[in-house]
Amino acid sequence: MSTTHDNAGDQTPQPVPAVLDIATPDAIQTLDPDALVVNRRAAAYVCTGCGIGECLDAEALAQVARDRDVPTRVSGPLCVPEGVRSLREDIAAQGAGRVAIAACSGRVNWDVFSPESLGVDMVERVNVRELVAWSKPPGEEETQRLAGDYLRMGLARSERTARPPAKPAAVVTAVLVVGGGTAGITAALEAADAGHDVVVVERRDRLGGWMADFHKSFPTSAPYDELRPIDVADRARRLEEHPRATVHTSAEVQSIEGMPGAYEVTALADGETVSLRCGAIVLATGWQALADEGALGRLGYGVSPDVVTNVTFEGMARDAKLVRPSDGRPVRRVAFVQRPGMTEAEKTFSHGADVVDLVALKQALYVRELVPEGRAYILYENLVAPGLYEAFYRRVQQEPGIFLTKGDVRAVGVTEDGLVVEVANTLIGEPVSLAVDLVVLATGMVPATAGEDGDTALALLYKQGPGLPTAKFGLAGSNFICFPYETQRTGIYATGCVREPLTAAACVEDAAGAALKAIQSIAVARQGKAVHPRSGDLSLPHTRTAGCTKCGRCTIECPFSAIELDDRSYPVLNPTRCRRCGICMGACPVRVISFEDYGVEQLTAMVRAIEFPEDEEIPRILALACENDAYPAFDIAGINRERIDAAVRVIPLRCLGSLNMAVVADSLSGGIDGIMLMGCRTGESYQCHFIRGSELAQKRMQNVQETLGRLMLEPERLTTVEVELTAYEQLPAIVNGFVEQVRALGPNPYRGF
C-alpha cells in the first residue's frame, strides 16, 4: 500500500544524491586490491550429525580429502553454536582460506556456513546428507563411494575456483517512469517520496491515464458498497508539485541505452528533445481497449451504434448522458455482455480478466444512478469478483433493477425499436431474446506491450531489439510467479495494466512494489551484484577474447540482452544487465566464456573427480540438475527418504542453459555411462528463472547426439527431463528408471581409457 504518502509529512526521507559514487566505506574495502588475493590454503570438515555418521564411515570419508593433502576433521553436528565455534577455531588454527564442508545441502544453513560467518574466502558445501545419508541404504559400499565422490568433486571445484571480486560502480539514482496513469503516477510518487529523483514521460497532454476519463471507481474499503469518486487528479497534482519529480506530458521516449544504474535516455517532449540519465525504469504504459469491429459484428459492434464498449459507456456515464447513440432517445434497458468470446478472434475478451467483471458491476450501478427506471442485465459466462469484491458483488446483486445471470450471448440483433440480445444456455434451460436499448461489451484490456507499436514505448538501443520480449497475451513478463515486476530487461520493471489487468486500487499497490524494485536495482548495481534471481551474486561472465570467433551466439542467446558487440564485433558485457545465469557460457561453441566460480573447467574437473569402481557392471551416471527446480527436488526427495540409485552423481547448474555441451562430450568420452539433463518446464507456461534455459539445452542436445554418433555411443545414454520442484515424489521413478536403462546398455566402452 502507498502508506508512504500518508506518512510523508511525519518522516522526511533522506534525498538520494543524483549520482551515487562508489566512495562508501564498504565499497572501499571491497575495492582494496589486496582483498582480491585469495588465501588458497584448504581444509575440510566432515559432519556426523543428522544421521550422516550412522550411514557413512566418516573417517573413511575424511581420508578421501586427506589423500588430496587437505587437512580434514570429523566432528559432531557442525551447525550448532558449539560446532560453529570449534569450526571457526580450527579454521583459524589451520590458517585456511577455503574450506569444504561435507554435511547438509548448500540450500540450508547457508548463513551458518557462509564465508563471512567462518572467516574464510570460500566455502564449498558437499551435500552428503540429502543426497547420500537420507536417500541411500546405510553402510553399503556404493553409498560410501558416492559420498567419497561428492567430496572429491567438491574439492576439485574448490581448487579451480576464484572468489569473485566486488565490482562497485557509480550509479545514477533517478528513476524514469514511462506512462503517467494511475500506476505510473504512483510509482513516481513512491520513488520520489523515497528520495529519488523521478522523471515521468507521458504520451498524452495530461497525467491520469484512463482513470481521468472515467466516471467513478470501485469501492476500496469496507463495507465495499459505494462507488468512489476518481481521485487520480489529486495524485497527479501531488506528483506535479513534488520537488523531486519532473513531468513531461505530450512526450515520448526516443531512445534508451545503457544499463541499470546508467541509462541514457532521449525523449521528445512538446516537440523538444530532452536528454536525461536514470538508474532504473518503470514501465507503466497501461492498456488499450481492444474492440475489433470485424470480429465483433456478431455482437452488433460496428453494426449498430447502440452497441458500445465498456470504455465508451464509461464516458457516457461521466457526461451523465445515457442516450442511444443511434437516435438520442434515453436509455432505459442496458445489457452488459461479459466475455462472450467463442471464436479465435474474440479471444481478446480474455484480456479483461476479472477487472471487466467488476467494471460491469460498477457500470450497472451507473444505470441505476442515472436512469430512474433503469434496468441492467449482466450476462456472463462466469463472473469473477475476487477477494473482498465479493461484498461489492452482493451489493450490486441487491440493487433493484439489476439482474446478473449466466448465459451465452449468441447474437445482438438490430430492430426498429432497439436491440435484441439473444442469450443461449441460460439457466432457464432455453434461449431468451432480450430487448434492450444499449449493449455494453466487456472488451479486453490489452497490454500496451502487445500492440504493433508495443516496442516503441521504450525504444531500447539493445542488440536484441527495441521492445520487451512478451509472453502469453502479449504481457511483458519473465517468471511472473517468482518475480512479478521483472521484465526480460534487467532494471526495467513493468507495473499496472501493462503487466496484468488490474483495478486502479490494485495498480496503486502494484506500482509501489515496482518503485521499490527499481530502487533496489539501482542499489545492487552500485554494489556490482546481481539483482535477481541470484541476488547478491558477484560473479560475472568473462570472455577470453583470444579464442573468440566473434560468432555472436552469446549475444543472441542471452535472455536479457546483456551482451552487445563492440566495434570489433567482440562480445562486451553490460554487467548490471547480467543475471549470472551462464546461458552465454552454455552457448559459446568455443568455450571462451566463464565465471570466476563457474565454468566448463570447474564442471569438467568435478566429473573427472568421479572414481570408477573396478566392477564395470556398476554404472556411473551424471544428473546435471538446474539449481532452481531439479536440485531442490533431489533435496526434498532426500528429506522424504525417497530411495535414489547410488550410481547417480548430481551436479547443480545455475541453469540448464548454462551447460556447455563440451561438458557432456567430455564426460562421455571419460567413461560416464549416462547423463540426465534435468531442467524446468518449457513452453508457454515456462518456469525457468532465465526464461528458456531448459529449452536451449534441449536444442543443444541435437548437437550432442552428433557427438554421440562420433563416439559410437548409444543415444539412450543421454536424456533430458523437465522436473518441477514439486515433483520429488516422481523423482525416484524418473532417475532410477534411467539408471536401469543405462544398465541395460552395459558399460561405456570408454571407461578406463
Next chain:
Amino acid sequence: MTVERSDPLVVEQLLELGGDHLRNCYQCGTCSVVCPRTPLDAAFPRKEMAWAQWGLQDKLVADADAWLCYQCNECIVACPVDARPGDVMAAVRNFQISSYAVPQFMAKVSQGPRHLALAFALPIVFVGILLTLAIGLGDGQFTPDGDVLFEKMVPHVYLDAVTLTLLAFVFALAGVSGRRFWRAITAADDPGAQQRAFWPSLRSALVDVLTHRDFKDCKQNRRRAYAHMAIFYGFLMLVAATTGAFVYTVVFKALGIHWQDNELSLPLWDPVKIIGNLGFVLLLGGGIWATAHHRRNREEAGGAGYFDWFFVAMIYLTALTGFGLMLLRLINVPEIAYPFYAVHLVFVYALFAYFPYSKFSHVLYRTLANTHAKQIGRRAGAYTGEAVEAPVAGNGMPAAEPRVPAS
C-alpha cells in the same frame, strides 16, 4: 424471434417479494436438488427462480409446475444465500390467482388489509339482501319469539335461493378463471407429444388429491400433509352436512318424507349433525396442528402472508361461528343467537364469494395443474434419491425422456 417481456423489477413487485431474497439467488440449483417434488425434466423451483429473476412474467403466469410444489420448504432450509425459493413458488401461485381473477379488480380483496373493508362490505350486502328478502317478502322476523330456531329468522327458501344464486355466480366466474388458466398452461405443450386423455387424467389427479399422495412427497414435514388432510376432510364433511340439511329441507319435503321437525335446527343425534360436528372437530384439530407445526418450525415454514391468513381466517371464522351458533341454539339464548346468525352468514358468504380470488382457489388450480401434469406425463416427485442417468439435451438441461418411477 419472439422477444420476451423481461423486467426483473416489475416481476419482483408483482410477486410482492420485496426482492431482497429473490435477488440473492445466484442460480446454483440447490433448491431443485433438495426438492422432493421436482420433476427431472423441468426442475423447479430453480426454473421459477430464474424466470422471476429474468423478470419473465409471461412464463410465470403460465407455470403449472408452481402447483406441483406443496411448500415443504426444504429449499428454503438448503438455500446457501437465503433466497427463499419456497416463498417464491408461493408468490408465483398467488400471482397466478390474481392474474386469472374475473373480474380483475376482485383479485384485490384478499391481497392486503387495505381492502379488508371491501372484503366484508360485499358479504354484508349479501346478508342484508337476504334478510330484506326473508323479512320483507317472507315471514321471517328480526327477533322471533320462543325457542331459537333459525328458520324463524330466515326461512330456508330464501336462504337456499340467495346462497345457491351466489354460488352459481361464483363458480361461473371461477370456471372462467380456470379455463383461462388451462389455456395458458396448455399453450406451451408440445403439439407433437402424445397426451393422456383429460378425464382419466382428472380422475387420477382427484385420487391423488383425496389421498394427498403428492403432498406426502414432502417427506421432511409429512405431518403437514396429515394436518391438511384433517382440514380437507373436515371441510368436506361440513359441506356434506350442509348438503344433508339441504336434502332434508328440499328433497325430503318434496318427497313428503317427515324426518325432523325442523331441518335447519337439527338435534345432536341426527346423522347429518353428527357428520357436521365430526367435520368441525377434524377441521379445528387439523388447523391447530398445522398452525402449531408452522410456529414450531419457523425455519422451514414459508413466509405465509396476508393472502394465506385471509383464507385461513375466513374458514375458521365460518366454522367457529357455525359451531357457536349451534351452542347458542342448544342453550337457547335468542338475544344473542339471531344476531350471531347474521354474523355467521357474513363469514360464510365471505368464504365462498371470494373462492376464485382467495387462497381457497388452490382447490381449482392445483386440481387443474395436476390433471395437466398427468396428461403430459410430468411426474413430480419421481426422483427417489438414486442416481439417475438423465440424457442431456443440447442446452445442458436434462432431456425430457426417462424418469425413474417412484417406488
